[in-house]
Amino acid sequence: TVGRGDADRRLWVARADISRPQWQGNVLKGIVDVVYYGAGGFSTPAMVRRCRILSQETGLRIRSYGGAGPDDASGLQNVVALLSVWCDGAEAFLPWQTLGPDAALDEHDRALQGGGAALLVPGDRFGLPVVGDLRLKAFRDGQQLIEYLTLLCRQRGLKREQVKAMLWELVPLEGQMRGSVDNADAMQFGAISAWHLAHIRRQVAEMLAAPHKP
Numbered sequence: 532t533v534g535r536g537d538a539d540r541r542l543w544v545a546r547a548d549i550s551r552p553q554w555q556g557n558v559l560k561g562i563v564d565v566v567y568y569g570a571g572g573f574s575t576p577a578m579v580r581r582c583r584i585l586s587q588e589t590g591l592r593i594r595s596y597g598g599a600g601p602d603d604a605s606g607l608q609n610v611v612a613l614l615s616v617w618c619d620g621a622e623a624f625l626p627w628q629t630l631g632p633d634a635a636l637d638e639h640d641r642a643l644q645g646g647g648a649a650l651l652v653p654g655d656r657f658g659l660p661v662v663g664d665l666r667l668k669a670f671r672d673g674q675q676l677i678e679y680l681t682l683l684c685r686q687r688g689l690k691r692e693q694v695k696a697m698l699w700e701l702v703p704l705e706g707q708m709r710g711s712v713d714n715a716d717a718m719q720f721g722a723i724s725a726w727h728l729a730h731i732r733r734q735v736a737e738m739l740a741a742p743h744k745p
Contacts, residue, residue, distance in 0.1 A: 548596060560589040567596040567625055570718035573706070579619045586620070596625040597718055599648035599666050602639040605722035606669035612720045613673030615704045617680070618695035626650060626670070636662065672728060679735045686743060701731055 547559055547566045559566065572582045573595060586593050595616040600608045613624050628647025633656065635642040635649035643649055654662040680694055698704060703721035723731075 557589055559591060563591070565592045565594060567594045568621075569596055570706075573616055573619050573621070573718065583620050593621050594623040594625065595621040596627055599626040599629065599650060599670075600720075602648065602664070602666070606666040607672075607725065607728060608720045608722040609666055609669040610673035610676065610728060611702055611704065611723060612706070612718075613670065613677060614698065614702055615706060615720060617677050618691050618698065618704060620691065624670075676728070676732055676735070679732065679739065682739055683735055686739060698731075701727070 547563045548569065549566050549572065550569050551571045568582055572578055572593075582593055585591060597612060597616075600606060600612075609626075616624055626648060628643065629650040631640070631647075631649025631652040632642055633653050635652045636656070640647070640649050648664070648666065650664045650667055652662050652664075654660055683689060684691070684694060695704065702723055706718040706720045709719050
């Protein structure tokens, strides 16, 4: 349990990737402490509710895995993906297949062949250990906005469902299923503009700074 805090020694030091939580039941209770749900866990309100019930009944911590968006599209769709799964109860998001070869510096995600997103590639040609893709910045932007929202929840006593209702008119939180739930990138999200993201972040910051009576 080194590095796992108060983790239970009886549980496996492993994670479980679940495509279809409707078949899971309680079989993982007491075996693992973290589960990563793909598109199947967040595709409909009914599946989100099912995952929440599984967490409540088994103590499993819910996280999400998915694609990082194509390299020829706006990276800000990754911000939307993080906001969406966080609002639906996920603690974290795991981009799928993010290590690329040197060829990805020239061919981008096509160099991966098996699919995924080349977020980290060797930096030998530049004399660097590794080179990062700009989509990492989008993930950081999403993480920082979620940190703001977490502070707002604590300050105002809000639930994530309430925050989702607040964001619903501002952010295209509802993803679209494309392909089988077995595919890590089956859930696709729309993007928001950079100024739109900055506006939301400023609004949340102003709410945090404003006097609030409990």
